[in-house]
Amino acid sequence: MKDYAHIVLMGMKHTGKSTVGALLAEKLGRSFRDADTVIAELAGLSPRALYDQGGADLMQKWETEACRELAKTAEALVIATGGGLSDNADAAEILSGRSLMIWLDTPFHLLFSRIAASAERDGRLPKFLEGPNPELLFQELFSRRSGIYATMADVVIHTGARMPPEIVNEIMDYISNE
């Protein structure tokens, strides 16, 4: 395994960054941190509440602080980022300096059906998808963000419809063979 500090998972909302990250950390015997949890600890508000109160600007201010904290952690971590990292160049640069950046790339239709299932449970969609046509909004976000993740990524994992343990196995194969 190469000598980077942290392993960072990035990708669109509901690619499974948080789920896969926790499983990967367990397999590697590392600690897992979710940037969204660190944001909530530092800001005292969840990422969703920050969006509701102050839009992307407020969320990104705290996301940058959270990524600064995570990047400087001495212990080698597995880090799951939020889907908006693509839009926060400062936070992405802070994290990528010492980390292996893994992009989880999942087909659009699977992501949108997971988001619809979560919205069913939560009683609402995330604010950035509210509007007359959430699917079209997410399609535009998917196209735009995919281009950015592609430039940020050291490695791409095409998850397809596989379950989290299989995705973790592919990441383990990659890092143990480099």
Ligand SMILES: Nc1ncnc2c1ncn2[C@@H]1O[C@H](COP(=O)(O)OP(=O)(O)O)[C@@H](O)[C@H]1O
């Ligand atoms: N590979 C997968 N296959 C099926 N469902 C998944 C997969 N990965 C995550 N999910 C489901 O999608 C939802 C979002 O997962 P999560 O790990 O929070 O994604 P993210 O952090 O990328 O937004 C959860 O309901 C989770 O159970």
Ligand SMILES: O=C(O)C1=C[C@@H](OP(=O)(O)O)[C@@H](O)[C@H](O)C1
């Ligand atoms: O796609 C986004 O802009 C966001 C995704 C969320 O994280 P997940 O990707 O873990 O759901 C969270 O950071 C915030 O609501 C913004």
Ligand SMILES: [Mg+2]
């Ligand atoms: Mg997450």
